[in-house]
Amino acid sequence: MAELKSFTLADLSQHTTKDSLYLAIHGKVYDCTGFIDEHPGGEEVLIDEAGRDATESFEDVGHSDEARDIMSKLLVGEFKTDSSEKPKAKSPSSSTPRPIPAAEPSDSGSLQYVLALAVVAGCVIWKVLL
Template sequence: MSVKTFTLTDLTDYSTRDKLYLAIHGKVYDCTSFIDEHPGGEEVLLDEAARDASESFEDVGHSEEARAMLDDLYVGDLKTDGTEKTSAKPVSSTVPKPISHSSQQESGRLVSWVKSFF
């Protein structure tokens, strides 16, 4: 059986609540059936539609259980030709600005809240 290949442009056809595919680490997943179950809410998934969601997926810190769930949702591979934009941020040679203490606390609370669902 051959593996179906998608481009980010192809994924625009699968970017609604009724048909949602996400690209994560070079693979494409049909997340339609998971929209109502996603602990972060449907908007989180819909915001990542039609682009490479790898960075956002990793930023949340998904559990091994969440990662294993992807196997059942796999529908194909992501093909990029280098001209399409992904959600990856460009690498900067400058030193990042320090995060304020209150921002660190806020970020930590958000990560803890999200991890409590996984």
């Protein structure tokens, strides 16, 4: 098997359209361009996550073994974070705990529900059509 290409966040950010759509998931980069129309959750889900690390979104929805098999065919590289992208280590001199800021209200729970519902509906439709 050929050696996989390394992609940085800057590399990924150049692939955010239907004509060239890459996602990073669990440290691997996938070219989803040819899969956009086949994605059971719809193209919008992929386009929204295009050009970045989509690991959290991918796992939040919960994908089947079949989906993971399809992904293996789309693998094009490995995702490498730059040192500037890595979180900074906590300073050992700051042992005083900081107060936790109040959370802003968000609709992420609703979005996750809608995404999960879209994936389930897509899977059902896909199974019916097969």
